[in-house]
Amino acid sequence: MNSMYFTEEHELFRQSLKEFLQKEVVPHVDKWEKSGTIERFIWEKVGEMGYFGIAYPEEYGGLDLDLFYTVIFLEELQKVNSGGFAAAMWAHAYLAMTHVNKEGNASIKEKYLTPSIAGEMIGCLAITEPFGGSDVAGMRTTAVKDGDNYIINGSKTFITNGVYSDYLVVAAKTSPELGAKGMSIFIMDRETPGISATKLDKLGWKASDTGEIAFDNVKVPAANLMGEENKGFGYIMQHFALERLIMGINAHARAEFALEYTLEYMSQREAFGKTIDKFQALRHKVAEMASQIEMNKEFNYSVTKRLNDGDYVVKEASMSKLLGTKMADEVIYECLQLLGGYGYMEEYPLARLLRDSRLGPIGGGTSEILKEIIAKIVIDKKEYKAAT
Structure with a gap:
């Protein structure tokens, strides 16, 4: 236990979550990976256990716990070996629900946040567009005021939970x-x-429904505007820090899972009369990977602490995602290599892990975009401030 960040209560929560995931999720993962559909019953069970409400107010059914409970939730989700299942859960809980909680009024929260925490409704966040990618400011979808309504036209793509959400x-x-x-x-x-x-066919994250969504003269009541009109970009940017930190945490967790599995394999696999964890070249490779994971993890924990304390950590969260997702790809690639031919087989976890991990440097802002954001902060001394 890392006592700098985690208390005994945190660790009890982790153990309970592990047991829940092993019992209720892992037996179904392969089926969901094949079907591309996560059955509704598990959303409700996750809700019943309170996991969707970790970071949300008690008045709407949440637990209002500190961010390190969220870290535990994210880390353990990565260890069921389904990036798609994990993404569906955290995209609901920390992308869609974050906006509902922060920008929604009391009526919207009662209608959407309460059942979202209970796992009775599933949400998605639709920002990315076919021609925009990471260029949020360049979006083309429009909302034109028409009396007491807005008429929305346009399209979104690469939306997690984009097909089956409510x-x-x-x-x-x-x-x-x-x-x-x-x-x-x-x-x-x-x-x-x-x-x-329309459901998209992806390289990885097979269990989650990633969709392209079209809006054709969609009439939305003006009461469904969240926050103030024309303030949306600030809201999006403010929440990106959390999303990027989430993806950085996901990265160190899946790399850690890959290495743990690989070490277990190496302790049993024999070659030339000894287990392969006794060969110096392989031991040194493990030492490098373990060091990279630990450095990323410690950095992420410190950034989580600052975010939990109210700091605006856009620079650090961007660095977390940039370096963490690159590290995870490299570690998982090397772990697959250490399994030899078995690493390439679907019945072993590394093949799926490799595919799922590859989205890390793309989703939630590409590495190229993150480098430019960091360069603006470091070189141009640009200051990003929280929306007011």
Whole structure:
């Protein structure tokens, strides 16, 4: 136990979560990976256990716990060996629900946040567009005021939970002439006329439904605007710090899982009369990987502490995702190599881990975009400030 960050209560929570995931999730993972659909019963069970409510107010059914409980939730999700299942869970709990909690009014929270915490409703966050990618400010989806409604037209892509979710948190331009300063956030029900979704076939994250979503003259009540009109870009940027830290934590956790599995394999696999964990070349490779994981993990814990204390950690969260996802890809690649031919076989976990991990440097802001953000902070002395 890392007593600098985790208490005995944290560790009891981790043990309970581990047992829950092994009993309720792991037996179904291969089926969900093949079908590309996570059955609804598990959402409700996760909700019943309180895991979706870790970071949310008690008045809506949450537990209002510190961010290190979230760290534990993320780390243990990576160890069921389904990046898709993990992504579906945290995209609901920390992408869609974060906006509902932070920008939604009391009525919206009662309608969407309470059942989201209970696992009775699933949410998705729809920001990325087919022609925009990581260029959030360049989005083309529009929301035009029409009396007591907004009419929304446009499209989104690469949206986790984009097909099977019950509601969507959507970014659109309410004042396109203002560029990034003319963006707003809306919430809408899946069955709203004019919304259609197409499921995308991916390299990895097979269990999760990633969708391309079209909005064709979708009429949304003005009451479904979240926060203030034209303030959406600031809200999105503010929450990106958490999303990028989440992806950095995911990265160190899946790398750690890969190495743990590989060490167990190496302790049993014999070659030339001894187990392969006795060969110096391989031992030194393990030493390098363990060092990289530990350094990333310690950095992520310190950034989590600062974020939990209210600091605006956009630089550090960007660094976490940039270096963590690169590290995870490299570690998992090397771990697969240490399994030899077995690493390439689907019945062993490394093949899926390698595919799932590759999304890390792409999703939630590509590594190239993150480098430019960090360069602006370090070289140009640009200051990113929390939305007011």
